[in-house]
Amino acid sequence: MGIRGKDRQIDNIEFNVNDISRSKTFYGSIFGWSFVDYGPTYIEFSDGRMTGGFTTGEPVRTGGPLVILYADDLDCTQLRLKAAGATISREVFSFPGGHRFHFIYPDGYELAVWSAS
Template sequence: MTTTERDRRIDNIEFNVADIARSKAFYGAAFDWQFTDYGPAYTEFSDGRLTGGFTTGEAVRPGGPLVILYADDLAQAQRRLEAAGAVITRAVFAFPGGRRFHFQDPDGYELAVWSDQAH
């Protein structure tokens, strides 16, 4: 049996959302994500490295695994998120290897942003 580079790696993350346009506006403003629409109930997002999707096909289910994004400049990432309407749920804190904070998106999903940089 052979394996590929994608074997046992995160390949996609899907969010059930209440409003696709709102989610696109939020993540586009905060992280410059790009989007491809596949009908009225599904939009693929890409951050340039990882893809996922927003769908209205099921009920919003906040919670689940914590998705952690990386930022070279943690303070700038927090400012962009707050400007996009995020609620910061856990202030910046240090952990072995870096610092991070948690935020909540418009549908109640909690995500985190971390950095190994000093700022």
């Protein structure tokens, strides 16, 4: 079992936004979410059950937020995805807290997988 104990589960949802402050005000006032700032381009939110983030580090996407799954072993997960017909859209990269990659599901949805290792 991995550090977080959530291997192959949805772990995070990331919204690419134009204005973090506006998003924080909007979701905080309407849904009561709490926030942790991680610098000028990223803020974590919590709805009390699940966490996610708002970022200005990527372009705003139409079609919804980026769903991020957790995996104990990124390489093994990437191989399983490729074997199942997924396309890797962004190779493994580092970020504060771990590594992640993005993939395109055969129906066209982009998701990401991250690991703390």
